[in-house]
Amino acid sequence: MLPFRITRTTFSLLLIGAILLAACAGAPAANAPASAANTPAAEQAAAASGNPISIGVAVAQTSNVALLGQEEVIGAKLAEKFFNDKGGVNGTPIKLNLQDTAGDEAGAINAFQNLINADVVGIVGPTLSQQAFAADPFAEKAGVPVMAPSNTAKGIPQIGKYISRVSAPIARVAPNAVAAALKINPDIKNVAVAFAQNDAFSKSETATFQATITGTTGLNLVTVQTFQTTDTDFTTQATNILNAKPELVIISGLATDGGNLIKQLRDLGYTGLIIGGNGVNTPNVFPVCQKQCEGVLIAQAYSPELDTEINKQFVAAYTADQKKTPGQLTAQAFSGVQVLVEALQAADKKSPIKDMKLADLRTALNDQLLSGMKFQTPLGEISFDPEGEINQSQFYVAQLKMDADGKTGQFVYLK
């Protein structure tokens, strides 16, 4: 053992270091340049017919939320290529302006302001509801339409008249999973709930789940456990849940923390059903809980098995690129770009958009989105109410089915 005396200088150095480190962990790579958005096809189209129409995409490409944001980037890029191949907006190609929001509110605000000051007609983003509550008001004030690809918390379209979403609110989606669990095991009496309390979306989702449980006769809410999305060890929560002896556990968190909680619950011997929230609704959860992911139920706003022309084309394009089937986030990001493109097409037919000033074009686009126009997207037929809330006709429940090696798996859609 080596003796050492903590001097005041050393301690203040440590403190400064700790603060720097915390700042780094909080906003990683905030200055990382947004990756180039253009596909070669888009560049060619742009060269052929003048200025392309710029659409902003502000999602998390870095930080622990990048897991979700990367899926959205893929969806948006697929949509860019798909609609440019079809002629863009009545002959004018579109071009994505990708900005990294990282995982926090500051990053989202920064990305939004970059896009507002650029020449984008609308913004698809941000990734988290938590970020939307912070960044959307800036777009609202500037009169830039925002199409949220994955914000499902309560109150998102109510932020302002320029804010809409393609992501159905959890209040509509979540209860389907509880019904599916009761169908699999009608003897469920005791339900435990765990949620990430530092995430606006998870808090909003758990409120819906908890209301569903207390509102269903015969179900008791036996324990509510909280954690943080940055946690990795869930021993305490898992043992508290096991001690409450539930037959169903409902987890609202993101992929890494949610997956780890599932894994640690199973390791410690929990054998009942598990429902995962929207945050674990991604194949990225597979490498976290591996074989222990088996059987987890997740309510879905998207199914790759939906039998429509546009969905089949979307799934084929995604599979050719990524060698797996697309998840909900990718489909929602694709649909987010799609509704902007199709609304621009419709607006252009009413009055040519190339003659409009940017501010007028942004307003015309928003008015068109909220006009009740129907869109045939990979999510099925959708439209928006005058507040910007999505009207979506179909929802699904999937159960995770892991492959023998435990590294990959599938979302098996329940009938």
Next chain:
Amino acid sequence: MNTTLLTQQILNGLAVGSVYALFALGYTLVFSILRVINFSHGALFTLGAYFTYTLTGSAFGFNGLLANAALPFGLPFPLAVLLGCLLAGLAGIVVERIAFKPLRDKGADPLLSLVSSLGMAVLIVNLIQYMVGAENYSFSSAVLGNLPPAMQFGFGGRAIPIRTVQVIIFAVSMLIVVALTYLINYTKLGKALRAVSEDATTASLLGINTDRLILFTFFLSGFLGGLAGVLIGLSVSIAGPYFGIAFGLKGLAVIVLGGMGSIPGAVVGGLAIGLSEAFVPAQYVAYKEAVAFLFLFIILLIRPQGLLGRIQTQKV
């Protein structure tokens, strides 16, 4: 509180605490010799896990420069761990050469190497993300062979399960602390290290190659950091390039609590913070870190030198 619950919480606390201890051991090693904090320790920890993951022949995901790439061969897990940690150790040497040596040679203020090592951490973490993306990677659950996912520590008919991988982490951190204590207190190398830590100039006048000893310290620290990364990655998956950074702050708290530069102090500090977290009531469990840091604050008010640190009189 009944005894089963109490035992369970103590065991949970020890399991979590040994993770902190394992991380802090490499941290405290550099501090004990150089009396500077190597903030890139978290990045070396992450590197060890990624190196080992690569060496097992596992493929990377769809993002980054090395998308879908994998080595054409896969080493058995123990061999991959050994090589992966050696590589992390070498990365530790690189960190020393870039972030510490040039400043030390110029007699710079310790604050500068703190910042330069932080810079190295950011660089390494971003390089990892650039190369292999931000997604999660996990070691195959098959690496633990036929071990059960949890071991039972219950008595009197009540089950108290503890995850096997946490039992392993506990055992490994205990082994490392014994080995390090032996190395530093009972070997010639340890004597030389202590001499360098006492006074580097005098040590070099006495014929000790301080430069090589410092390199060795960084290598060992990187090796231990890498090992901690692998074991924690095994327990909770490699949660992206930032996952080691998150342990950095906790690791710092552990060595301050245990006593700066004290090897057993790192373990005692780790276990103490783990235990204090385990006893946070269920409804406040998401605030366990705040509770742990409050505990740290109170201890430091009573014992500013940390639990096992010794006050040294200032020599003039």
